[in-house]
Structure formats: structure tokens, C-alpha cells
Amino acid sequence: MPDSAPSAARTPRVRFAPSPTGFLHVGSARTFIFNWLYARHNHGTMVLRLDDTDVERNTEASVQSIFEGLRWLGLSWDEEYKQSERLALHRRQAEAIFAKGLAYRDFTPAHAGDDNQSGAQGAWLCNPGMRELSREESDRRAASGEPFALRYRVPRGQGRTMRFVDSVYGEQSKLADEVEDFALLRSVGVPNDRSSSLGLWDGNPTYHLASCADDADLRISHIIRGQDHLTNTFKHLALFEALGVQPPHFAHLPLLVAPDGAKLSKRRHGPVVSVTTYRDAGFLPQAFVNFLCLLGWSPKDDRELLNLAELTQAFTLEGVNRANAVVNFSDSDPFDPKAVWLNAEHIRALPVAELSPQIQPFFEQAGLHPSPEKLLAVTPLIRERIKLLRDAVSAADFFFLPQLPPYDPAELIPQKGDAALARRVLQHALEVLATTSFDHDSLDQALRAAASRLGLKAGQAFQPIRVAVCGRKNAPPLFETMAVLGHELCLARIRQAEARLESLG
RNA sequence: GGCGCUAUCGUCUAGGGGUUAGGACGUGAGAUUCUCAAUCUUAAAACCCGGGUUCAAUUCCCGGUAGCGCUACCA
Known part of the structure; x- marks a missing residue:
């Protein structure tokens, strides 16, 4: 019998790590949901971490709106962190990586390399001269207060292949020579008040560093995130190695795209990319969750309508698809028809x-x-x-309207009838209803009898009454409606309808 | 440009070396209760292209094409 580690040690820890630079995006919501389902399915821990290392772009309003969106989804998390409160850890790790010689200072002014992307020469891998800078010169320039970014020194020129197995995309590999020297610390930062091996400034950590340092520190076991990070994973692999920890498992999710194939963006596609738009239109959170789950994941049987418990039970990474999924909205209809249908189904499934x-x-x-x-x-x-x-x-x-808004009196006239017929129906209804108790069965009996007395089919006789009582042709079933409206209001509205008919002559 | 990923009805997807390629939404037609809605029946609708492997490929392999992603001191 094979020996297995204690199950507690294998309990997965997953995280959702949004960056607060806008409202909660539907794609982010789906990533959160998939993480949540994975955690709950496997009895693991769900961590929420705000990846707010970009001080230029983060806003408190965005933090609030993300929480608002997540709260509406109704899926809870177990632990909560903010990267901006963990700067000390990130800097310590940056220093450690630098101390191991796995990173170097880059004194190139920020944005100096912006225009050299592509070209016919090939990929950009590092700023000229900086990777080879001697330690002495590097130290001297740093000590003099010159700003620098800290870059990871990708081990190139050894023909090394980096590999990992993605739970969704399978085996992935890439030549280290194709990975560029990415930044760990930005050149902007704050003067440090302690002895830093790096220099006079504490640079702000980049996403890559903060994310990996935190994932390691928080002992995240599975990183489930958008496919836009698939290629970044090689950088992260290098970083976990530099940090001296085993990398977590990775699962990348296909992206949600617009009907034009482009990644959903507020600028191009408007408010349909925001979770709050769905909430405000009257989606039920469970329906919205159900819909999002069906984008890029399938339970592999024919079920489409699933509640949270069923989703939790059915969710596995094996069921995740690899191709991007289109959210099928249009100018005329801001919501995917399937989302709307699912919502209708969830509405019906809900107790009154x-x-x-x-x-x-x-x-x-x-x-x-x-x-x-x-x-x-x-x-x-x-x-x-x-x-x-x-x-x-x-x-x-x-x-709930005390007064019915005006409607076209012609609507009171049933198929194959005229104003006189409508008037007769209403008149007779008035007489009958005066002595009818307003419950479903009594109304049913009384009005059907009235119809046959007038020699009319039920449908024909009911239309004038329905329009009189509801103010329109299409409405809920007549008897239930009248029972709720009550005796007084119904009779008053029928009298008003008679008056309106007069205007038709 | 370089690197990576992906490709089944309009959309979301199931499937897999031999199938009438299944389901769902949406769309068309019909049935049905007092209208509407719901429900039921039914129809149209797909394996990107080219090569290879094989008795057989939509499925496996290679190439092409297209789309997407990364290529930032954004995440």
C-alpha cells in the first residue's frame, strides 16, 4: 500500500490576486470563481490578495468596487492580504536574490528602451551594458544615489530549457534564451532608513517579484489564473527557484473575449465588462456564476443549469477548456443570451x-x-x-400604480369584435363581479359563465377585462391578477375602461 | 518581428481512429392553457486548410492560415 503524505499537507491553498486598477471585470470574476470552486471542491483555502504594487494606477475606489463585486457574488474567502503591506518581504527577497548574484542593477533611465521593441534584430532581452556591469561600478553608482531598477539575470547562453506541466495546457517548455531580463524592483522608491545591500533607495517591487514572493510566503499550492500569464510562468519559475522554494502547481484559464475576438476591455466594449452591470440589470449572482463557469469549463455531461453546490461538486481542472471563450453580447443586447436564459431559469428555481x-x-x-x-x-x-x-x-x-397610465382604448376590443362588444363584455363583467368573491376559483367560474352567456369564447371575453384591469394586452393570468388587485380596484378600472371606450365612439 | 497558446453549428460546449458528430442558448415552423411567458414537438446549423501515418482521420503527427497572449521599471 503506497504511503501518502498526511492529507493536511496536501490541502490546496489557492489565491485570487486582482490589481485594483478598475472595477471587477467579468474575466477576473471568473478567475475568482474557478479558484473558489477549486478550493471548496478540494476542501482547501481561498486567499484573497490585492496585488497593488503599482502605486501609479491603484485607487481606493477600485479596491472598494472590487470588494463590492466579490461580495455580490456571495463567495467567501478565508484569508485576506494586501501586497502594499508586505513591501518589507519583497525587498528582503530582492536583496537576497541580488546577493546570490541572480540579479543586477540596471541604471538605464526608465522608459529609455520603450522604442526598441521588435525591430528586425530580434527580441529585446536586456538593456545594453547593464547585465555585464562590474559589481564595483554597480556599487559605486548605487552609492552615489543614481536610480536603478533591479533585474533578474536570466541564465542564457546555456541552451537551457525551462519546463512545467500546466494542469490545463499540459506540458510547457521554453528556451531560457528567449526569456528577457525582467525587472524585480522599479527605479522609483523611497529612501531607505536601514542598511540595504542595494543602495540608498528601496525600489518598489514589480508584479513578478511581489507575486512570487507572496505566493511563496503564503504557501500557495496552486496558481489558477488567466492564460495571459502562461508565458510569464517561465519567469516565475525562475523566481521561485531563486527564492529557494518549490514552485506551486499552475493552471491557466482560457481568456474571455468579445465577439470581435478582442480581450474584453472597458474602453472598447463599455460597461458590459463590469460585474456590477450584471448586478444592476437584475442578474442573480448564482445565475451569473453559473454562466461564467460554462465559459471555458464543462462538467462533461449535458448539464447546463447548475447551482453552487453542483458546481462545487463537479468542478475539476480537467474540465477546463483551452480555447478562448466569446461572451456573446451585441449592440442590441448587452448580455449573452445564454446568461439571460440561465438567469430566467435560476429565477424560476428560487422560492417566492x-x-x-x-x-x-x-x-x-x-x-x-x-x-x-x-x-x-x-x-x-x-x-x-x-x-x-x-x-x-x-x-x-x-x-402598484394607483392610476393606470393611458392606453389605447382600441386594445380593449377583442379579436373579431368591435367597440360595442367590448362595452357589452365590460358591462356584464361589472354586474357579475359585483357579487363575486375575489379568489381564483370564484373568478374563474363567474367569468367563464359570463363569457358563455354572451356567446363568446373565453379568450375573446377576457381580453377587454384584462386590458381594463392591467392596462395592456400581455399580462399575468387574469384570475390571479384580479384576486391580487382586489374587488374595488378592478371594478374602478373596468368603469374607467368603459369611459375610454366612449372616446372611440 | 521573436516566442508561446489555440482552432467542432452564429455562440457556449461534448466527443473521439470507423458515430446519423451529441447537448444547450439563440433562430424558423407547429402544438397548447384566457393574452404573454412557460412547456412540448420539429427544422436549419459545425469538425479552418494542406500533407503524412493508417484498411480508415474530424480525432494522431507535420506544415500553413487565422485568432489570441507575452515580448513594460502594468498586472
Whole structure:
């Protein structure tokens, strides 16, 4: 029987590490969800880490909006960190790497190399002269206060091949000679107040350094992130080695792209890339999560509609696809039709008592203030008729409007009928309803009997009443609707309808 | 330009050396309850191209093409 390590030691630790430079992007949300599912499926730990090493671009507003988005998703995390509070660790690690001779100072002014990318000469690998600078000269220039960036010295010229196995993309390899000397510390920083082996300044760590130093320090076991980092992984492999730790496992996720194939971006595609747009339109978080999971992952059976528990149970990295997935929105429809369909399905799956309070804010926003009790009574009538929560307002406003907005009186006239017929129907309904109790069965009985007395089919007879009571042709089932509206309001609206018919002559 | 990754209906995907290439959304047609919605039935719709391996390739291999990513002192 093979000996296995204690399971506690194998409990995965994953992290979601957004950089707070904007709102929570749908692609980031999916990365978070996949990490979360992996953690929960394997009874591991979910770490949230704000990768805020770029002081120029980070904003507090962005931090707030990311938290807002994550909170809405309703998926919790177990530990929380901020890279900006861990600068000491990053600098210590940078010094250690420098001390091992695995990095060098680069005194090239920032942005000096910006225009030399490509060219016919080949890839850019390092700034001329800096990699070979003698330690003496390097120390002297640093001591004199000259700013520098610290760069990792990629072991080139040895024909070395770097390898790792990605849980999604399989075996990956790249020649070390193709990897450029990436920066570990920026030349901008703060004067240091301790003895630093690097010089008079503490440079700010770059993403690569901070990310790897933290992943190592936090003992992250699996890095699950966007495929845009697939090639960066070789740099990270080098860094983990320089840090003297075993690299974690890697799993890269296919990217979410727009219908034009481009990576989703706020500039090009507008607010559809923000999680809050979905929330504000009335997506249920569980539906949104369900939708995102189906982009680049499949449970391998024919299920599409899955709740959180089912997703958690079914989620494996083996089920992750390798090709980018299109979020199929358009100018006419900002949301992928499948997301909308899934939302409708999740709405129907939700008990009325849970759905009703979720709909409430959308009425408030529309200036309507239904009582929770009445909204609870209305909810089952519209639950099958809305795809987004915000649709509830247009589907059910007439329940809460004291006065029906004006409608075309011609709508009162049923198929194969005329104004006189409509008038007769309404008149008769008025008489009948005066003595009918307003529950479903009584209304059903009374109105069907009334229809046959008038020699009309049910559909024909009900249209004038429906329009009179709801103010439009398409509405929830008539009897339930009238029962909720109540005796008084229904009769008043039917009388108003009669008056409107008069205007038709 | 260099390097890397990817390629099944419009979209999300399943599948895999021999299949009527499956499902879902969306779309068209029909059925159905008082309208709408829902539901049901049904139709149209895909293996990027070229070579190789093989009795057989959409599936494996190579090349091409296309798309995407990285090539920042962004992440």
C-alpha cells in the first residue's frame, strides 16, 4: 500500500490576486470563481490578495468596487492580504536574490528602451551594458544615489530549457534564451532608513517579484489564473527557484473575449465588462456564476443549469477548456443570451419568499414602493415572465400604480369584435363581479359563465377585462391578477375602461 | 518581428481512429392553457486548410492560415 503524505499537507491553498486598477471585470470574476470552486471542491483555502504594487494606477475606489463585486457574488474567502503591506518581504527577497548574484542593477533611465521593441534584430532581452556591469561600478553608482531598477539575470547562453506541466495546457517548455531580463524592483522608491545591500533607495517591487514572493510566503499550492500569464510562468519559475522554494502547481484559464475576438476591455466594449452591470440589470449572482463557469469549463455531461453546490461538486481542472471563450453580447443586447436564459431559469428555481425581496429594490428604483406583502403576492405571477429582475417593474407595475397610465382604448376590443362588444363584455363583467368573491376559483367560474352567456369564447371575453384591469394586452393570468388587485380596484378600472371606450365612439 | 497558446453549428460546449458528430442558448415552423411567458414537438446549423501515418482521420503527427497572449521599471 503506497504511503501518502498526511492529507493536511496536501490541502490546496489557492489565491485570487486582482490589481485594483478598475472595477471587477467579468474575466477576473471568473478567475475568482474557478479558484473558489477549486478550493471548496478540494476542501482547501481561498486567499484573497490585492496585488497593488503599482502605486501609479491603484485607487481606493477600485479596491472598494472590487470588494463590492466579490461580495455580490456571495463567495467567501478565508484569508485576506494586501501586497502594499508586505513591501518589507519583497525587498528582503530582492536583496537576497541580488546577493546570490541572480540579479543586477540596471541604471538605464526608465522608459529609455520603450522604442526598441521588435525591430528586425530580434527580441529585446536586456538593456545594453547593464547585465555585464562590474559589481564595483554597480556599487559605486548605487552609492552615489543614481536610480536603478533591479533585474533578474536570466541564465542564457546555456541552451537551457525551462519546463512545467500546466494542469490545463499540459506540458510547457521554453528556451531560457528567449526569456528577457525582467525587472524585480522599479527605479522609483523611497529612501531607505536601514542598511540595504542595494543602495540608498528601496525600489518598489514589480508584479513578478511581489507575486512570487507572496505566493511563496503564503504557501500557495496552486496558481489558477488567466492564460495571459502562461508565458510569464517561465519567469516565475525562475523566481521561485531563486527564492529557494518549490514552485506551486499552475493552471491557466482560457481568456474571455468579445465577439470581435478582442480581450474584453472597458474602453472598447463599455460597461458590459463590469460585474456590477450584471448586478444592476437584475442578474442573480448564482445565475451569473453559473454562466461564467460554462465559459471555458464543462462538467462533461449535458448539464447546463447548475447551482453552487453542483458546481462545487463537479468542478475539476480537467474540465477546463483551452480555447478562448466569446461572451456573446451585441449592440442590441448587452448580455449573452445564454446568461439571460440561465438567469430566467435560476429565477424560476428560487422560492417566492426569496425572490420577492430581491425584486423589491428594482421597484424602489423605479419610484414604486410596494409593500412586501403585496409584492410577495405578485411575485408568483411574474416569476415565469421575467428574465432579469429589472423586468419585474415593467411586468408588474400596474399592481402598484394607483392610476393606470393611458392606453389605447382600441386594445380593449377583442379579436373579431368591435367597440360595442367590448362595452357589452365590460358591462356584464361589472354586474357579475359585483357579487363575486375575489379568489381564483370564484373568478374563474363567474367569468367563464359570463363569457358563455354572451356567446363568446373565453379568450375573446377576457381580453377587454384584462386590458381594463392591467392596462395592456400581455399580462399575468387574469384570475390571479384580479384576486391580487382586489374587488374595488378592478371594478374602478373596468368603469374607467368603459369611459375610454366612449372616446372611440 | 521573436516566442508561446489555440482552432467542432452564429455562440457556449461534448466527443473521439470507423458515430446519423451529441447537448444547450439563440433562430424558423407547429402544438397548447384566457393574452404573454412557460412547456412540448420539429427544422436549419459545425469538425479552418494542406500533407503524412493508417484498411480508415474530424480525432494522431507535420506544415500553413487565422485568432489570441507575452515580448513594460502594468498586472
